[in-house]
Amino acid sequence: MRLAAELFAEKGYQATTVRNIADEAGILSGSLYHHFDSKESIVDEILSSFFDELNADNKAVLERGGDPRTVLTELVRNCFRTLVPHRAAVMVMQNDWNYLRQFDRFDYLARAEEETERLWVGQIKRGQETGLFRDDIDARLTYRMIRDTIWVAVRWFQPAGPLDAEGVADHYVAVLFDGISTGPR
Amino acid sequence: MRLAAELFAEKGYQATTVRNIADEAGILSGSLYHHFDSKESIVDEILSSFFDELNADNKAVLERGGDPRTVLTELVRNCFRTLVPHRAAVMVMQNDWNYLRQFDRFDYLARAEEETERLWVGQIKRGQETGLFRDDIDARLTYRMIRDTIWVAVRWFQPAGPLDAEGVADHYVAVLFDGISTGPR
Amino acid sequence: MRLAAELFAEKGYQATTVRNIADEAGILSGSLYHHFDSKESIVDEILSSFFDELNADNKAVLERGGDPRTVLTELVRNCFRTLVPHRAAVMVMQNDWNYLRQFDRFDYLARAEEETERLWVGQIKRGQETGLFRDDIDARLTYRMIRDTIWVAVRWFQPAGPLDAEGVADHYVAVLFDGISTGPR
Amino acid sequence: MRLAAELFAEKGYQATTVRNIADEAGILSGSLYHHFDSKESIVDEILSSFFDELNADNKAVLERGGDPRTVLTELVRNCFRTLVPHRAAVMVMQNDWNYLRQFDRFDYLARAEEETERLWVGQIKRGQETGLFRDDIDARLTYRMIRDTIWVAVRWFQPAGPLDAEGVADHYVAVLFDGISTGPR
DNA sequence: CATGAATGAGGGTTCATTCAT
DNA sequence: AATGAATGAACCCTCATTCAT
Numbered sequence: 001m002r003l004a005a006e007l008f009a010e011k012g013y014q015a016t017t018v019r020n021i022a023d024e025a026g027i028l029s030g031s032l033y034h035h036f037d038s039k040e041s042i043v044d045e046i047l048s049s050f051f052d053e054l055n056a057d058n059k060a061v062l063e064r065g066g067d068p069r070t071v072l073t074e075l076v077r078n079c080f081r082t083l084v085p086h087r088a089a090v091m092v093m094q095n096d097w098n099y100l101r102q103f104d105r106f107d108y109l110a111r112a113e114e115e116t117e118r119l120w121v122g123q124i125k126r127g128q129e130t131g132l133f134r135d136d137i138d139a140r141l142t143y144r145m146i147r148d149t150i151w152v153a154v155r156w157f158q159p160a161g162p163l164d165a166e167g168v169a170d171h172y173v174a175v176l177f178d179g180i181s182t183g184p185r
Numbered sequence: 186m187r188l189a190a191e192l193f194a195e196k197g198y199q200a201t202t203v204r205n206i207a208d209e210a211g212i213l214s215g216s217l218y219h220h221f222d223s224k225e226s227i228v229d230e231i232l233s234s235f236f237d238e239l240n241a242d243n244k245a246v247l248e249r250g251g252d253p254r255t256v257l258t259e260l261v262r263n264c265f266r267t268l269v270p271h272r273a274a275v276m277v278m279q280n281d282w283n284y285l286r287q288f289d290r291f292d293y294l295a296r297a298e299e300e301t302e303r304l305w306v307g308q309i310k311r312g313q314e315t316g317l318f319r320d321d322i323d324a325r326l327t328y329r330m331i332r333d334t335i336w337v338a339v340r341w342f343q344p345a346g347p348l349d350a351e352g353v354a355d356h357y358v359a360v361l362f363d364g365i366s367t368g369p370r
Numbered sequence: 371m372r373l374a375a376e377l378f379a380e381k382g383y384q385a386t387t388v389r390n391i392a393d394e395a396g397i398l399s400g401s402l403y404h405h406f407d408s409k410e411s412i413v414d415e416i417l418s419s420f421f422d423e424l425n426a427d428n429k430a431v432l433e434r435g436g437d438p439r440t441v442l443t444e445l446v447r448n449c450f451r452t453l454v455p456h457r458a459a460v461m462v463m464q465n466d467w468n469y470l471r472q473f474d475r476f477d478y479l480a481r482a483e484e485e486t487e488r489l490w491v492g493q494i495k496r497g498q499e500t501g502l503f504r505d506d507i508d509a510r511l512t513y514r515m516i517r518d519t520i521w522v523a524v525r526w527f528q529p530a531g532p533l534d535a536e537g538v539a540d541h542y543v544a545v546l547f548d549g550i551s552t553g554p555r
Numbered sequence: 556m557r558l559a560a561e562l563f564a565e566k567g568y569q570a571t572t573v574r575n576i577a578d579e580a581g582i583l584s585g586s587l588y589h590h591f592d593s594k595e596s597i598v599d600e601i602l603s604s605f606f607d608e609l610n611a612d613n614k615a616v617l618e619r620g621g622d623p624r625t626v627l628t629e630l631v632r633n634c635f636r637t638l639v640p641h642r643a644a645v646m647v648m649q650n651d652w653n654y655l656r657q658f659d660r661f662d663y664l665a666r667a668e669e670e671t672e673r674l675w676v677g678q679i680k681r682g683q684e685t686g687l688f689r690d691d692i693d694a695r696l697t698y699r700m701i702r703d704t705i706w707v708a709v710r711w712f713q714p715a716g717p718l719d720a721e722g723v724a725d726h727y728v729a730v731l732f733d734g735i736s737t738g739p740r
Numbered sequence: 741c742a743t744g745a746a747t748g749a750g751g752g753t754t755c756a757t758t759c760a761t
Numbered sequence: 762a763a764t765g766a767a768t769g770a771a772c773c774c775t776c777a778t779t780c781a782t
Binding site: 011014096131134136138141148153162163168172174175176180182184 | 196197199200254276279280281284287309312317318319321322323326327329330333334337338340341347348353356357359360361363364366367369
C-alpha cells in the first residue's frame with residue numbers, strides 16, 4: 001500500500017500500472033491480487049484511511065470547542081499536519097479525483113467532503129455572527145478557497161524545507177485572518 | 186481543439202481517448218491525424234495558447250505600473266478573467282499537469298511558470314519593501330498560496346453562478362489583503 | 371466469423387482465445403476489435419444468425435400446413451438441413467450453452483427456444499387429438515427427446531458420410547414414427 | 556469430489572475454478588492439492604467412477620441374457636437409473652467432453668465408449684438378424700441416436716418431477732420400439 | 741479530407757499450481 | 762491437513778498511431 005501510494009502520487013493513478021506496483025514490491029503483478037481485489041481497491045484503501053484520520057481529527061477539534069478563530073486555526077493545522085503522513089493520498093485527491101469520482105465506489109468520499117464543508121462553513125458563519133469575521137465575505141466561497149489552498153500545497157510543500165507543517169499552517173493562518181496588508185483595514 | 190479541450194477538462198487527459206475526440210468531432214479517429222501530430226500535440230496547443238494569453242496579459246499589467254497592491258489586484262483579476270475562456274486548459278493544468286510534466290515537450294511550461302513566479306514574487310517583495318505588505322510573511326510561500334487558490338477554483342467556479350469572475354476576484358483580493366478578521370490587526 | 375465459429379466448434383467457446391481467432395484470420399488479436407465489440411458478440415452473432423434462419427424455416431413449414439405427421443417430418447428435415455451450414459453454431463449450443471446462458475445478453479436464445487417448444491409440442495398434441503399419434507406418450511417429454519437427439523447428432527454427423535442430412539432425417543423420422551420393432555404394435 | 560462434481564455440472568469444468576471448489580469445501584485453494592494432483596485429476600475421478608459403474612451394470616445385463624428387446628430395455632433402464640446418482644458426471648460428459656477429450660489422459664474414456672458402442676450395436680444387429688427389429692435401419696446410427704437421447708436428457712431430467720428414472724426409461728423404450736404413430740406400420 | 745483496417749504494445753485481471761511454514 | 766503468499770503464463774481488451782485507398 002505504501003509503495004502503491006507513492007507511485008500513485010508520483011505518476012498519477014492511471015499512469016501507474018499494476019505491474020509498476022508489483023515491481024516496486026518485488027513480486028509479480030498477479031501476486032498483488034492475493035492482497036487486493038483490484039487496482040481500485042488499493043487506491044480506495046489509501047484514500048479512505050486518509051479521510052478517516054482527517055475526519056476523526058476534525059471532530060476532536062470541534063469537541064475541544066473554542067471561539068471560531070481558534071477552531072479554524074486548529075482545523076488548518078490539522079490539515080497541514082495530515083499532509084505529511086498522507087502526502088500520497090492528498091496528491092491522489094488533487095490529481096486523480098476528477099477521474100476516480102466517476103466510479104460509484106468512491107461516492108462515499110464526495111459525501112465525506114460535503115460533511116466536512118458543513119463543519120467548516122458552520123464555523124465561519126458562527127464567526128461572522130459573533131462579529132469575529134467580516135460579514136461581507138461569502139462563507140462557502142471562503143471555505144473552498146481555504147480548502148483548496150491548503151490541499152493543493154501538497155504539490156510543493158516539503159516538510160524538510162525551511163518551514164515545517166506547523167510553520168506553513170501558521171503562515172497560512174496569519175494571512176487568512178489578517179491579510180497581507182499593513183495599516184488599518 | 187475546442188472539443189478536445191472540453192473532453193480533457195471533463196474526463197482528464199489520459200481518460201480521454203483519441204476516439205472520444207474524433208467521435209465528438211464526427212469523424213474517425215484516424216482522421217484526426219490530418220490535423221494533429223499526436224494526442225500530446227493537441228493538449229500542447231491547448232495549454233500553450235492559454236499560457237501565451239496569460240503571459241501577455243500579465244506583462245500588460247506590469248507595463249501599466251502602479252503600486253504593488255494595484256498590480257497584484259490586476260494580476261488576480263487577470264487570472265479569474267482567464268478562467269472563463271480557458272476553463273478547459275486550467276482544468277487540464279490542475280488535473281493532468283503531474284502526468285504531462287514527465288514529457289520533455291512540456292518543459293517550456295515549467296519554465297513559463299518560473300518566470301511568472303518571479304514576476305509575482307517581485308511585486309510582493311516590492312510591497313514589503315515599501316511597507317505596504319507585512320514583512321513577516323514569506324513572499325514565495327505567499328505567491329504559491331495565491332496562485333494555487335486562484336487556479337484550483339476552476340474546479341467549482343461557475344461563471345453563471347452568484348459571483349462572476351470579477352466578483353470572485355474581488356472577493357479573493359479582499360480576503361488576501363485584509364484577511365477575514367475584523368478588528369485591529 | 372466463419373473462422374471463429376469453426377474454432378468455437380472445435381475447441382469450445384471458453385477454450386478458444388481471441389488470439390486463436392486472430393491467428394486464424396492472419397491478423398493481430400487487437401485488430402479483431404475493429405470488427406467485433408467482444409468475444410461474446412462474436413458468438414452472439416453466430417448463434418443469432420443460426421436461430422434466425424431456423425425460426426424462419428420452421429415458420430414456413432407451419433404455414434405450408436398439412437397433417438401433424440407431415441409437419442413434424444418437415445420440421446425434422448429442417449433441423450438436419452440446418453445442421454450442415456450451421457454446424458458450428460449447433461456445436462456451440464450443445465457444448466457451451468450451459469456457460470453462455472449465464473449472461474443476460476443470451477436470454478433471447480432461451481426465449482426463442484421456448485417459442486420453438488410451443489410450436490413442436492402443439493403439433494404433437496394435435497396429432498394425439500386427431501388419433502394420429504399414441505396418446506400414452508407425454509408431448510413435452512417427447513419433444514425434448516426429439517430435439518435433443520437431433521441436435522446432439524452434430525457431434526458425429528458427417529455430411530460426407532454414408533448418409534447425408536436428408537438420409538439421416540428420414541432414418542430418424544422412420545424410427546420416431548414407427549419404432550424399431552417389427553410386427554404389430 | 557461431490558462438491559467439485561456439482562460445481563462442474565452447474566458451471567462447467569472450465570468455468571469452475573479450483574478456488575470455487577475450495578471455497579465450497581471451506582478450505583483454501585492450495586489445500587486442495589493435498590487431496591488431488593490437479594484439477595484434471597478431480598474430473599478424471601468423477602468420470603471414471605461413473606464409467607466404471609455403468610460398464611459393470613451393462614455387463615451384468617449382458618450376462619443375464621435374454622432376447623435383444625429385453626436386453627436393450629434393460630440397458631436403457633440402466634442408463635436412466637445411473638442418471639440420478641451420476642448426474643454431475645453425465646452433465647460434464649455432455650458439456651465438457653469436447654474440451655476434455657483433447658487431453659491424452661482421457662483417451663481411455665473414448666475407448667470405453669467404443670466398447671459400449673460395440674455392445675449396443677451387437678444387440679441391435681442381433682435383433683435385426685432374428686427378425687425382431689426392422690432391417691431397414693442402420694444399427695450404428697440407431698445406437699447413436701439412442702445414446703444421445705438418453706444422456707442428453709440429463710439437461711432437463713428431474714427425478715423429483717412427474718416421471719422418475721424408471722418412468723422416463725419406459726416412456727423412452729415405448730417410443731423407441733413402437734414409434735409414436737398409431738395404426739399399422 | 742476522410743476512411744477503415746490494421747498494428748503493437750501494453751493494460752488489469754484470472755487462475756492452476758507450488759511451497760515454505 | 763491446512764495456510765497464505767507467490768508464481769507465471771495467459772486472458773480479454775484498449776488505444777495511440779499508421780497507412781493504403
